[in-house]
Amino acid sequence: MKKTLHDLPRDAFVGATFAVRVDFNTPLVRGRIADATRIERCVPTIRHLTTAGAKVVLLSHLGRPEGRARAGLSLEPAAGCLEGMLEGSVRFCPHAEGLQVSESLRAMEPGSVLLLENTRFLAGETANDPRLAADWAIWADHYVLDAFGTAHRAHASTDGLPRAVRTRGGAAVAGFLVARELEVIGGALDNPRRPLVAVVGGAKISDKIDVIEALLPRVDALLVGGAMANTFFRAMGMETGASLVEPAKCAVAARLLEVAGPGMVLPVDCTVAGALLDGAETRAVARSEVAPGELIGDIGPLTIRLFGRRIQEAATVIWNGPLGVFEIAGFAEGTLGVARAAAAAADEGATVIVGGGDSAAAAHEAGVATRVTHISTGGGAALELLAGKKLPGVEALSNRCSA
Ligand code: ADP
Numbered sequence: 001m002k003k004t005l006h007d008l009p010r011d012a013f014v015g016a017t018f019a020v021r022v023d024f025n026t027p028l029v030r031g032r033i034a035d036a037t038r039i040e041r042c043v044p045t046i047r048h049l050t051t052a053g054a055k056v057v058l059l060s061h062l063g064r065p066e067g068r069a070r071a072g073l074s075l076e077p078a079a080g081c082l083e084g085m086l087e088g089s090v091r092f093c094p095h096a097e098g099l100q101v102s103e104s105l106r107a108m109e110p111g112s113v114l115l116l117e118n119t120r121f122l123a124g125e126t127a128n129d130p131r132l133a134a135d136w137a138i139w140a141d142h143y144v145l146d147a148f149g150t151a152h153r154a155h156a157s158t159d160g161l162p163r164a165v166r167t168r169g170g171a172a173v174a175g176f177l178v179a180r181e182l183e184v185i186g187g188a189l190d191n192p193r194r195p196l197v198a199v200v201g202g203a204k205i206s207d208k209i210d211v212i213e214a215l216l217p218r219v220d221a222l223l224v225g226g227a228m229a230n231t232f233f234r235a236m237g238m239e240t241g242a243s244l245v246e247p248a249k250c251a252v253a254a255r256l257l258e259v260a261g262p263g264m265v266l267p268v269d270c271t272v273a274g275a276l277l278d279g280a281e282t283r284a285v286a287r288s289e290v291a292p293g294e295l296i297g298d299i300g301p302l303t304i305r306l307f308g309r310r311i312q313e314a315a316t317v318i319w320n321g322p323l324g325v326f327e328i329a330g331f332a333e334g335t336l337g338v339a340r341a342a343a344a345a346a347d348e349g350a351t352v353i354v355g356g357g358d359s360a361a362a363a364h365e366a367g368v369a370t371r372v373t374h375i376s377t378g379g380g381a382a383l384e385l386l387a388g389k390k391l392p393g394v395e396a397l398s399n400r401c402s403a
């Protein structure tokens with residue numbers, strides 16, 4: 001078990017400088033923050049620290065500037081946005097390392113907040129350069145990881161820095177957002193209320209083979225949709241027309257089918273069209289009736305009902321990946337149907353976890369985001385947890401039981 005903010009003694013906060021790795025990697029439209037959800041989700045941790053009298057220094061990346069300063073990827077707009085949420089001042093430092101940072105730090109009062117510039121403006125960030133981590137650790141008394149979306153990366157701000165802080169005698173702990181992600185996702189995997197039903201969709205089977213393999217022995221049913229179902233169909237020798245298939249993964253798919261048995265539930269019908277475009281004429285067919293040249297764009301109406309029933313019988317639901325090309329109205333019904341069934345299950349008391357950026361967007365689109373138990377803030381990180389892997393950013397934190 002890793003330490004969280006709650007494990008720190010009360011007197012660890014007053015006047016101490018906390019380096020807090022947040023995930024302010026928000027979508028930008030013409031330099032403005034289009035969706036501030038990620039910033040909002042870090043507010044409880046930041047507020048806890050400021051209220052306790054700590055000096056809070058926020059580090060985050062934004063986009064992929066590849067080690068150079070880029071005007072369009074400055075974190076400055078996030079400072080203003082956070083200020084509105086905290087109703088307190090947030091200073092912005094237009095640098096992420098060195099003297100300028102130390103100078104900004106000198107002016108900090110207990111309870112104040114400073115946001116550093118995009119950590120990926122520095123080449124040492126993604127390279128996990130120990131010199132960069134050491135530069136930060138000079139002023140950081142303690143470290144908090146509240147960036148779940150980046151926890152699967154071993155970068156200077158997620159790996160080198162917490163380790164350097166610990167070496168110098170400080171604590172490296174999970175913030176509230178990360179602690180909740182680990183608790184909810186870890187709980188569903190390790191000690192779920194049953195039946196446990198997983199729904200896995202999305203574009204590529206290659207992205208999610210590890211997840212399917214890790215989930216199969218744990219779940220009571222694994223419902224498969226999205227384009228990855230096509231690769232299973234192909235492995236079963238069925239016609240998939242012009243659908244998205246990964247031929248190189250057919251052998252793995254065949255092996256999974258063999259070991260999975262009845263636990264793996266594939267679509268029984270599909271919504272197909274001549275093109276996956278807005279306004280395309282669609283038809284519902286049995287999965288064995290796809291014609292050459294046709295594309296599978298969604299699970300069919302029988303499958304929506306079948307999956308819906310299995311989901312509503314579940315006590316725990318883990319959902320990752322849209323069931324069809326939900327961005328196009330004609331192929332959105334499968335994803336919306338799963339979203340609605342999951343929300344109905346949650347209303348009845350089931351634990352429902354949604355992971356993955358596109359799945360989260362679909363849950364919002366279906367209007368069920370407030371009804372499900374948990375929408376993960378980390379796409380890649382959630383997938384790695386579901387695949388049973390350790391997250392480097394979490395591994396770097398202090399352990400709860402040992403010193
Ligand atoms: P998440 O972000 O939730 O993990 P993925 O990124 O794995 O989900 O997959 C989302 C993408 O999968 C969507 O853009 C969707 O259009 C695509 N997709 C789903 N089903 C199909 C299909 N049958 N054919 C082509 N693309 C599909």
Ligand code: MG
Nearest residue numbers: 356357358379
């Ligand atoms: Mg995605």
